[in-house]
Amino acid sequence: MKKIKNTTQKLICLSLVMIGCMSCNLLGLDLQQDYKYTHTPIDLTMNMTAYQFIESRKNIDMSLLYEAINRAGVRDSFETQNRTYITMNDIAFSSYLTAKRYAGVKFVPIVDLKKLLNQYIVIGKYTTLELTTFPLKVQTLDPALQLSLYLKSAAIDTQNKYYFYVTLWGKTTTTYVVTQNLQPTNGVIHVVETYLQ
Numbered sequence: 001m002k003k004i005k006n007t008t009q010k011l012i013c014l015s016l017v018m019i020g021c022m023s024c025n026l027l028g029l030d031l032q033q034d035y036k037y038t039h040t041p042i043d044l045t046m047n048m049t050a051y052q053f054i055e056s057r058k059n060i061d062m063s064l065l066y067e068a069i070n071r072a073g074v075r076d077s078f079e080t081q082n083r084t085y086i087t088m089n090d091i092a093f094s095s096y097l098t099a100k101r102y103a104g105v106k107f108v109p110i111v112d113l114k115k116l117l118n119q120y121i122v123i124g125k126y127t128t129l130e131l132t133t134f135p136l137k138v139q140t141l142d143p144a145l146q147l148s149l150y151l152k153s154a155a156i157d158t159q160n161k162y163y164f165y166v167t168l169w170g171k172t173t174t175t176y177v178v179t180q181n182l183q184p185t186n187g188v189i190h191v192v193e194t195y196l197q
Helices: 001-026 050-056 063-072 090-099 111-121
Strands: 081-087 121-123 136-139 148-155 163-170 174-182 187-192
Touching: 001 063, 001 174, 050 081, 050 187, 063 081, 063 090, 063 111, 081 090, 081 163, 121 136
Parallel strands: 081 187
Antiparallel strands: 081 121, 136 148, 148 163, 163 174, 174 187
């Protein structure tokens, strides 16, 4: 009886090991062939324009921005080639509305909406690969406003981690980029969740 129990346990263990080894093949996973690490970066390219990306997120976290773009009639600006879009999510846009004492996007004068949106569109494409810790002065669609884009090392720099910031040129207020380097077909998107005052 004891011998049958031991044999049964060994067969079960052997079966589990075999299933474990075969499961990689069954689930479409390849076994590692050697000890070399093969880096596979995340693909941030999208098969849509910046406007289409914002439209796709209108029910998630960009409803106010989507409403503002359509109300101001500046959709073309978000479909123009070779642009960097500093995109405000709903948190950032709400802080703008609160700071300016507007009850909603529909109460903001169209002239002010256009000015705001133009201040967040940079001429040229800038990913974090083009940035350093030294602020890079960039021109927005608003001729009177430049931004600075730069990286800043983490307070506890144990992993060489850098954060991406946007600042009004010549000002001290900054905003942290929460999502960076999204690449629609017409430029680059960086998402912020605070409003630059």
